[in-house]
Amino acid sequence: MDFIDSIKKTKEDSFILASLPEEIRNDALERMTKALQANKEAIFEANARDLELAKEAGLPAPIVNRLVFDSHKMKSCIDGIYDLIDMEDPLFQDLLKRELDTDLILTKTTCPIGVIGVIFESRPDALVQIAALCIKSGNCSILKGGSEAKNTNRILFDTIYQAATEAGLPEGFAVLIEDRASIDELLKCHDYVDLLIPRGSNQFVQYIMNNSKIPVMGHADGICHIYVDGAATIEKAVPIIIDSKTQYVAACNTVETLLVHKDIADVLIPALADASGSKIQYRGDVRCSMVIDCDPAEEKDFQTEYLDYILSIKVVDDIDEAIHHINTYGSHHTDCIITEDADSAAKFMALVDSAGVYQNCSTRFADGFRYGFGAEVGISTGKLHARGPVGLDGLVTYKYKLVGDGQIVADYASGKSSFHFRDL
Amino acid sequence: MDFIDSIKKTKEDSFILASLPEEIRNDALERMTKALQANKEAIFEANARDLELAKEAGLPAPIVNRLVFDSHKMKSCIDGIYDLIDMEDPLFQDLLKRELDTDLILTKTTCPIGVIGVIFESRPDALVQIAALCIKSGNCSILKGGSEAKNTNRILFDTIYQAATEAGLPEGFAVLIEDRASIDELLKCHDYVDLLIPRGSNQFVQYIMNNSKIPVMGHADGICHIYVDGAATIEKAVPIIIDSKTQYVAACNTVETLLVHKDIADVLIPALADASGSKIQYRGDVRCSMVIDCDPAEEKDFQTEYLDYILSIKVVDDIDEAIHHINTYGSHHTDCIITEDADSAAKFMALVDSAGVYQNCSTRFADGFRYGFGAEVGISTGKLHARGPVGLDGLVTYKYKLVGDGQIVADYASGKSSFHFRDL
Incomplete structure (x- = not known):
């Protein structure tokens, strides 16, 4: 055969x-x-x-x-x-x-x-x-x-x-x-x-x-983001980012770009760099490079699934810029906000156009087994x-199965019969 | 703009x-x-x-x-x-x-x-x-x-x-x-x-x-079928076929091919031709042409959505041949069996690979309004x-929205934490 x-x-x-x-x-x-x-x-x-x-x-x-x-x-x-x-x-x-x-x-x-x-x-x-x-x-x-x-x-x-x-x-x-x-x-x-x-x-x-x-x-790409909001807890943010980047670096649900609210950038980014040591290589925009030593992030970095110990960082003015960045550069896979502010979280989760929208947890949770589905055949974006x-x-x-007893549509069109739609 | x-x-x-x-x-x-x-x-x-x-x-x-x-x-x-x-x-x-x-x-x-x-x-x-x-x-x-x-x-x-x-x-x-x-x-x-x-x-x-x-x-095509089983009631079959063909001839849920079990062909087909008069033009296979005057049906007839007052007819040996014909030539839109036999109906509805599988009613019912959906944007095959x-x-x-409080996957991988999956 x-x-x-x-x-x-x-x-x-x-x-x-x-x-x-x-x-x-x-x-x-x-x-x-x-x-x-x-x-x-x-x-x-x-x-x-x-x-x-x-x-x-x-x-x-x-x-x-x-x-x-x-x-x-x-x-x-x-x-x-x-x-x-x-x-x-x-x-x-x-x-x-x-x-x-x-x-x-x-x-x-x-x-x-x-x-x-x-x-x-x-x-x-x-x-x-x-x-x-x-x-x-x-x-x-x-x-x-x-x-x-x-x-x-x-x-x-x-x-x-x-x-x-x-x-x-x-x-x-x-x-x-x-x-x-x-x-x-x-x-x-x-x-x-x-x-x-x-x-x-x-x-x-x-x-x-x-x-x-x-x-x-x-899914082709897995360009996942974490946005650290102004109202984030640093002690939650840093381990989540490190886990999302390094727990399994070749996975599609690994974070590739970190977006940081400008009000928290000078605390969060150095704390992250300290905690990760040399394990993660950072590529930052201009504002990021003002708070840590890092390679410059170019436009193409934000379009890249590194599948490696590299993280691009962009400092944003507000949550709207973060959401817009994610919807523009992301692959609609899994994106996370770190915040203690319920309104910001709700806004992020409503407006980010991705299969998974997370608050305060690792992007690595995006997985059929971890969702309790038993197994998965893949992840769809x-x-x-x-x-x-x-x-x-x-x-x-x-x-759709329709079982009748001789009904014809002409009778309903003429008004001789009529539907009564009753859910059983 | x-x-x-x-x-x-x-x-x-x-x-x-x-x-x-x-x-x-x-x-x-x-x-x-x-x-x-x-x-x-x-x-x-x-x-x-x-x-x-x-x-x-x-x-x-x-x-x-x-x-x-x-x-x-x-x-x-x-x-x-x-x-x-x-x-x-x-x-x-x-x-x-x-x-x-x-x-x-x-x-x-x-x-x-x-x-x-x-x-x-x-x-x-x-x-x-x-x-x-x-x-x-x-x-x-x-x-x-x-x-x-x-x-x-x-x-x-x-x-x-x-x-x-x-x-x-x-x-x-x-x-x-x-x-x-x-x-x-x-x-x-x-x-x-x-x-x-x-x-x-x-x-x-x-x-x-x-x-x-x-x-x-x-959907591109709407090549819908009616199969008249050996255990059909002629009095139901004939009006259903005529309604399915003529109630609105240009619709996608209009029947284009009639399949008839050999045991009932010599009763059903002449009864249908009598009832429809000159309204429907028939194109039949050899066995059909033995019971009524009709144009010959060629291979391409069974692949054609006429959108006209034309019906192709094929006499089949059994329900398996009917199901095979529908799955081969159909467009997976809506297909109907006319039978009083519950086992045949169940078999037809399980094995015919179409969006709508009907028993004893007009194919013209395939419509969002008639299903009680209020309105439809279209019919998908x-x-x-x-x-x-x-x-x-x-x-x-x-x-999927996932809300956490700092959880990282490393803790679940190491066994420090574990999932308990409880539906709320």
């Missing part, structure tokens, strides 16, 4: 998967945990081969680290699947049930999106998490992982594939893509694929967005469908 | 409109009704000019009819606005409120999408309805109506614009586009426009979808965000 045929088969099977009851989907998830457990030695061996190849190829240590699939990762994968099993079924939920007229009942019911292509980074545990989220939500998945994890991904996929089909999932419920060239083929499959979720570099996500008619959910961390909710849509 | 400047201004003002309380938005709507009433003579005069020009230009009677804005249309516009005023505010609704940890509260709150470009057909009452829906949902709107209604649209826009700004809406809350060239400029404004809703011909909607990075909500008739619900998104 060539690539396009396998995608067509996936589309066909998506209708079957969409109609399976929760018990079968949960049984598939449960069998997956057992199969992973039973196959663990072979999985760890495959992972050892990937790690060896990665080291031979001289891949950087952080990438090699993310490749590791050990008993700790195995346990967290299995725990994650059990969390999913325990979650309420996202399908077949009635969002609305309305009697339009006697014996004419409208129901708005959740259903899967259909076929979802997910292109993810080097962590092999992502494959298990994403496949499990798609099964729980009744979606067929087309999975493309990092090529560095090729051996691990293959055995993980084979393991869960066999377990899930034994539970009764249709053959096309999941497809593993192993070569980069197939991604370009996938991008053309708008007749068969309903949604793409690319995770990876800005450049890669932009490429996907610009080269497919398939809707894309995700788009405004349609799902926004922010996307869990099961973002993987379903709905359809 | 040139076009792009006015769009930028709209974007800026969208943040202000997003933060206005319901009372101001409802006051704007109420003032609009009064202003329309007060200005009605001038509006009717402008409409008379459009009608005169349309007749001089020799426009077809159905288009001229749709142009009419008389006291009847005025009343339905005003009634529609009052319905909207009475509806629950779609904004500032908490969809989730969760304590992640002590003093760390996550709220998922509805908010407007931002700036919405709506390109609509010749009916001038559409301008009032769409502007009102956008105001109620806190969205700025960029409105482009049919050029045939230019004079009517201009005075309607000026009337509601003045009333709404007097109520306190920001100047950029709405923009009227009057020339076709500006549409192409609009399509490039992905930095300022969050959503496009094109209403019009298949070709036009496809053009919009293919020429903009802005997300598009709507996409699966993301809104599906089917799109009312106020489809014009909002949400943001």
